[in-house]
Amino acid sequence: MDIKINKETENKLLNRKEIVFTISSKGKTPDKEDLKVEVCKKLNLSPDLTVVVKINSVYGSSENEVLVHNYATKEAMGIEKKYLFARVAKKGEKAAKNAAAAKPAEAEAAPAPKEEKAAE
Numbered sequence: 001m002d003i004k005i006n007k008e009t010e011n012k013l014l015n016r017k018e019i020v021f022t023i024s025s026k027g028k029t030p031d032k033e034d035l036k037v038e039v040c041k042k043l044n045l046s047p048d049l050t051v052v053v054k055i056n057s058v059y060g061s062s063e064n065e066v067l068v069h070n071y072a073t074k075e076a077m078g079i080e081k082k083y084l085f086a087r088v089a090k091k092g093e094k095a096a097k098n099a100a101a102a103k104p105a106e107a108e109a110a111p112a113p114k115e116e117k118a119a120e
């Protein structure tokens with residue numbers, strides 16, 4: 001995944017940085033959590049204070065334009081829309097359910113070892 005920063009704005013009134021960047025990736029559009037991790041690594045930001053607001057796909061291309069807000073404090077994050085946090089939480093719960101459902105299915109799919117009877 002290649003990340004190219006297009007615009008970085010300091011919004012002092014809301015105590016945050018607004019970062020617009022373009023990513024080019026092969027295959028499907030990366031999810032918000034993956035993008036957040038990659039951007040935080042590249043720009044040395046705290047993942048706890050970073051919110052991926054929007055991902056726009058560029059038509060006919062493998063590029064996506066992404067808007068990220070990085071806040072200075074947890075209290076400043078209170079201004080962000082609550083549904084952005086709810087979506088991430090729902091996706092995490094859904095992934096946990098899928099992982100829990102996959103484990104019993106794997107256990108059922110594996111044949112039980114046969115016990116050998118002792119010759120008497």
